[in-house]
Amino acid sequence: MLEFITSNWKLKLISLGIAVALWTFVVGQESAEVTVRMPVVITGLPADMVMANEVANQVELRLYGPQSLVRQAANRPAAKQLNLAGMGTGEHTFQVLPEELNLPPGVEVLRISPARLRVVLDHRFSRKAAVRPVIKGNPEQGFEVAEVSFDPAEVTVSGIKQEITDLDWIWTVPLEVTGLNKTTTLKANLRPPDGRAIRLNPTTVQAEITIRPRPAKDKAPAGTPKKPAAAK
Numbered sequence: 001m002l003e004f005i006t007s008n009w010k011l012k013l014i015s016l017g018i019a020v021a022l023w024t025f026v027v028g029q030e031s032a033e034v035t036v037r038m039p040v041v042i043t044g045l046p047a048d049m050v051m052a053n054e055v056a057n058q059v060e061l062r063l064y065g066p067q068s069l070v071r072q073a074a075n076r077p078a079a080k081q082l083n084l085a086g087m088g089t090g091e092h093t094f095q096v097l098p099e100e101l102n103l104p105p106g107v108e109v110l111r112i113s114p115a116r117l118r119v120v121l122d123h124r125f126s127r128k129a130a131v132r133p134v135i136k137g138n139p140e141q142g143f144e145v146a147e148v149s150f151d152p153a154e155v156t157v158s159g160i161k162q163e164i165t166d167l168d169w170i171w172t173v174p175l176e177v178t179g180l181n182k183t184t185t186l187k188a189n190l191r192p193p194d195g196r197a198i199r200l201n202p203t204t205v206q207a208e209i210t211i212r213p214r215p216a217k218d219k220a221p222a223g224t225p226k227k228p229a230a231a232k
Contacts, residue, residue, distance in 0.1 A: 030066070030067050031064065031065065031066065031067065032064070032065070032066070032067040032070045032071070033062065033063070033064045033070075033110070034062075034063055034070050034071075034074050035060060035061070035062055035063075036060075036061045036062075036063055036073065036074045036077050037058045037059070037060055037061075037077065038058060038059045038060075038061055038077045038078060038079060038080055038096075038101075039057065039058050039077070039079045039080070040055065040056055040057050040058055040059060040079070040080045040082060040117065041079045041080065041081050041082065042055065042082045042084065042119075043081060043082070043083050043084070043085070044083045044084045044085030044086075045084045046084065046085070046086070046087070046121075047124075048123065048124050049084070049087070049088075049089070049121045049122065049123065049124055050121070050122055050123075050124040050158070050159055050160055050197060050199075051119060051120065051121060051197060052120040052121065052122040052160050052197060053118065053119065053120040053197075054197070055082070055117060055118070055119055056114060056117060059080055059096050059112060059113070059114065059117075060111075060112075060113045061077070061101070061109060061111070061112055062109070062110040062111035062112075062113075063103070063107055063108070063109060063110065064107070064108045064110050065104075065106045065107035065108055066106055066107075069104040069105075069106050069107050070107055072104055073103050073104055073107050078100075078101055078102050080094075080096055080117070082094050082117060082119060084119065084121065087121055088121065089121050089122055089123060090120070090121060091118060091119070091120050092118070092119045092120075092121065093116050093117070093118055093119075094116065094117045094118075094119070095115065095116055095117075096112050096114070096115050096116070096117065098112070122160040122161075123160070123161070124158050124159070124160075125158065125159065125160065125161045125164060126156055126157065126158040126164075127156070127157055127158075127164055127165075127167070128154045128155070128156060128157070129154060129155060129156075129157045129164075129167050129168060129169050129170045130153060130154050130168065130169040130170070131150040131152075131153060131154065131155060131169065131170055131172065131188075131190065131205055132169045132170065132171050132172070133148040133150075133171075133172050133175055133188070133207065134171050134172050134173065134174045134175065134191075135148070135174070135175055135177055136174035136175060136176050136177065136178070137176055137177050137178030137179075138177065138178060139177050139178075139179065139180045139181060139211050140179050140180060140181040142181075142213060142214055143180065143181050143211050143212065143213055143214055144211070144212060144213075144214045145177055145209060145210070145211060146210040146211065146212040147209075147210040148175070148207060148208070148209050148210070149207070149208045149210070150188070150205045150206065150207055150208075151205060151206040151208075152202075152205060155170055155190065155200050155201060155202060155205065156200070156201045157170065157198055157199070157200060158198065158199045158201070159196060159197055159198035159199065160197070163196045163197065163198055164196075164198060167193065167196075167198070170190050170191070170192070170193075170200060171190070171191050172188040172189065172190055172191065172205075172207065173188070173189045173190070173191050175188055175207060175209065177209060177211075180209065180211050181211060182211055183208065183209065183210045183211050184208075184209045184211065185206060185207065185208045185209075186206075186207055186209070187204050187205075187206060187207070188204060188205050188206070188207040189203065189204050190202075190203055190204065190205065
C-alpha cells in the first residue's frame with residue numbers, strides 16, 4: 001500500500017494539479033448573476049450654470065455570464081461620465097448603454113437602473129446672506145453666552161434664483177459651548193438649507209463666542225429705589 005502511494009509520485013502530483021486546474025476552469029464557466037453599482041461622475045459644469053435637480057450618483061447593473069468573467073466585471077466597474085461642458089439651460093438626458101460599459105465578451109446586461117439620467121441646468125445667481133449661530137449646550141454654571149460674532153459676517157450664496165431669493169441668512173452647524181467659562185474662538189461649518197441645490201462661499205467661518213459671568217439675580221438694577229426700612 002505504501003509502495004503504491006510513493007511510487008510515481010511525480011506523475012500523481014502532476015495529475016492532481018491538472019485535476020485542480022480543470023475543476024477551477026469548470027467552476028469559472030458556471031453561470032452567475034450579480035448586481036454591480038457603477039458610479040456617476042459629472043464634469044464640465046459651466047461656471048454660470050447650476051444643476052436644478054438631484055442626479056443619481058450611481059447606476060445599478062444586473063450582469064449575467066460565466067462566473068469568472070462576471071466577477072472580473074464586478075471588481076472594476078466603469079464610471080458613467082456626464083460631460084456638461086457647453087450645455088445651456090434646460091433639461092438634458094444621458095442614456096446608459098450596454099456597449100459603453102466595457103464588459104468582457106460573454107457577459108450580458110440584464111437590467112440597467114436608471115437607464116436614463118436627467119440633468120436640468122439653470123442660470124446661477126448669487127447674493128449675500130448673514131451667518132446665524134446655532135448654540136448647543138450651556139456654559140459653566142454662573143456663565144452665559146453674551147454674543148456670537150463671525151468673520152466674515154456674511155457669505156456668498158449661489159444657486160437658482162427661486163431658491164436663494166428669500167435666503168437672508170445661513171445657520172451654522174451646532175456650536176458646542178458646554179462648560180465654557182471664557183471667550184472662545186473656533187471654526188464654524190455652515191449648513192446649507194435642506195432640499196436646496198445651493199453653494200456657499202466660504203463654507204466655514206471664524207466664530208468668536210463671548211462668554212461672561214451671569215448677572216446675580218438679586219442684584220438691583222441701577223436707579224432702583226431702596227426699599228424703606230420697616231417701622232419700629
